Amino acid sequence: MAKLLVVDDEVDVCSELAELLEEDDHLVHCAENAVEAFEKVKTNEYDVIFLDVLMPKIEGSEALIEIKKVTDTPVVVMSAYMGEDVQKQVLNAGAYLCLKKPFKIKEIKDILTQVVQEKKKSKS
Numbered sequence: 001m002a003k004l005l006v007v008d009d010e011v012d013v014c015s016e017l018a019e020l021l022e023e024d025d026h027l028v029h030c031a032e033n034a035v036e037a038f039e040k041v042k043t044n045e046y047d048v049i050f051l052d053v054l055m056p057k058i059e060g061s062e063a064l065i066e067i068k069k070v071t072d073t074p075v076v077v078m079s080a081y082m083g084e085d086v087q088k089q090v091l092n093a094g095a096y097l098c099l100k101k102p103f104k105i106k107e108i109k110d111i112l113t114q115v116v117q118e119k120k121k122s123k124s
Contacts (some may be wrong), residue, residue: 002047002112003027007037007063008078009055013101017050020105026112034063038070046073048096048115050108053079053086061090068094074115078103 004026006014014030021028029044031037033055041049049067053060064075074096079086082100090098096115099107 001025001027002116003029003045004112005029005031005037005040005044005046005049007031007034007049007055007060008052009033010052013052017108021108021112024109034058034060034066037063038066041067041071041073046071047119048112049073049075050099051075051077051095053077053090054081061086061093064090064093064095076111 004021006017006028008014009032011032014032018028018030029040031040034057037051051060051064051067055063060077060079064077067075075094076097076099077090077095078099078101080101082098087098097111
């Protein structure tokens with residue numbers, strides 16, 4: 001079981017992704033904006049954070065920089081508009097990887113498996 005944070009201003013994306021991941025016994029928290037995400041990151045430890053790039057007020061790339069200041073949790077950046085320039089920007093800011101929307105749930109599950117395995121290796 002992994003503890004996850006999904007940050008997306010599209011409430012449907014958050015709730016659908018949470019529902020699918022909870023079927024595999026993952027604990028999923030949702031945040032609708034960067035400010036809400038900061039509060040959750042300060043008070044919870046997550047195995048993976050899924051962060052949308054295009055959000056109101058504070059964009060995902062700015063949010064990523066702030067999140068990485070308080071946690072080393074892998075952040076997977078998601079966007080339907082993922083050009084090379086955006087990918088470079090978020091990867092340079094510390095993103096674990098970029099995921100283009102729409103994505104398949106298998107992609108998310110594969111990422112979770114990869115991160116959990118990497119965490120186990122680093123602990124041993």
